[in-house]
Amino acid sequence: xxxxxxxxxLSRKVLVLDGGLATTLLADKIPGPGFCPEVFLLxxxxxxxxxxxxxxxxxxxxxxxxxxxxxxxxxxxxxxADRLEVINRKGVEAARxxxxxxxxxxxxVGPTGLYRKGKRRPPSGKVREIFREQAVALLSGKPDLFxxxxxxxxxxxxxxxxxxxxxxxxxxxxxxxFAGATTAMGFEAIQCREVCLAAGADVVGANCSSGAxxxxxxxxxxxxxxxxxxxxxxxxxxxxxxKGKRRYQEDPSVLARYAPRYVxxxxxxxxxxxxxxxxxxxxxxxxxx
Numbered sequence: 652x653x654x655x656x657x658x659x660x661l662s663r664k665v666l667v668l669d670g671g672l673a674t675t676l677l678a679d680k681i682p683g684p685g686f687c688p689e690v691f692l693l694x695x696x697x698x699x700x701x702x703x704x705x706x707x708x709x710x711x712x713x714x715x716x717x718x719x720x721x722x723x724x725x726x727x728x729x730x731x732a733d734r735l736e737v738i739n740r741k742g743v744e745a746a747r748x749x750x751x752x753x754x755x756x757x758x759x760v761g762p763t764g765l766y767r768k769g770k771r772r773p774p775s776g777k778v779r780e781i782f783r784e785q786a787v788a789l790l791s792g793k794p795d796l797f798x799x800x801x802x803x804x805x806x807x808x809x810x811x812x813x814x815x816x817x818x819x820x821x822x823x824x825x826x827x828x829f830a831g832a833t834t835a836m837g838f839e840a841i842q843c844r845e846v847c848l849a850a851g852a853d854v855v856g857a858n859c860s861s862g863a864x865x866x867x868x869x870x871x872x873x874x875x876x877x878x879x880x881x882x883x884x885x886x887x888x889x890x891x892x893x894k895g896k897r898r899y900q901e902d903p904s905v906l907a908r909y910a911p912r913y914v915x916x917x918x919x920x921x922x923x924x925x926x927x928x929x930x931x932x933x934x935x936x937x938x939x940x
Contacts, residue, residue, distance in 0.1 A: 812850035
């Protein structure tokens with residue numbers, strides 16, 4: 652599917668994305684320092700495929716690969732940098748096995764973790780190469796598109812878009828995480844929107860944040876003065892610990908209630924982030940019928 656075909660598809664229907672993958676894999680487990688969920692692609696690939704399949708049965712039109720932290724900067728912390736190529740390729744293969752011809756497969760790319768508030772930005776060339784390496788590995792699995800998630804600095808998302816656009820013309824959805832109309836690093840939603848579009852994103856949007864309401868606020872800010880297709884992927888609220896277990900506060904009914912409001916703001920892709928489950932996606936699907 653090329654970029655024009657993808658945008659044509661979005662003009663005809665709202666696509667339902669899947670929900671949380673890493674949080675479903677980990678459930679109530681508490682990962683140690685440097686842990687990355689991508690390791691499941693090496694040790695328990697069938698478990699990853701099974702979770703993808705649950706989202707297919709829940710009505711997802713598009714599956715995100717288990718490669719959010721599949722870049723060298725993050726894999727190095729887990730001692731898995733030498734497995735980068737196989738992790739990213741297997742990530743695409745796992746989603747494709749589950750989705751078959753029913754679902755599009757999006758190569759999921761997250762931030763490097765090198766951008767921190769109050770700290771000097773890392774060298775652009777280094778970051779661009781980190782993303783180029785991951786994009787090449789993901790392309791070896793033949794995804795249908797790229798989805799960029801949870802970025803907070805427009806410079807970093809600009810670099811990942813530049814890296815992808817130098818080697819691929821697949822559709823790209825770029826989402827950033829916000830607290831209201833600004834990212835955690837203080838960048839305005841409109842600025843983020845313009846940077847993403849100028850660097851080659853086909854769709855922009857908001858993901859994670861502090862839940863459904865926060866994502867809606869970000870979408871409203873992003874649509875200011877410009878009608879564009881958007882993506883919305885809220886988490887299930889912020890997690891709390893109860894009796895030693897992590898619990899997210901927003902149940903499936905919250906996502907279902909907000910989904911039509913996202914559509915009214917221009918969202919053409921809607922799914923769930925951290926803490927959302929197949930039940931959330933089922934509720935979302937019903938709300939959009």
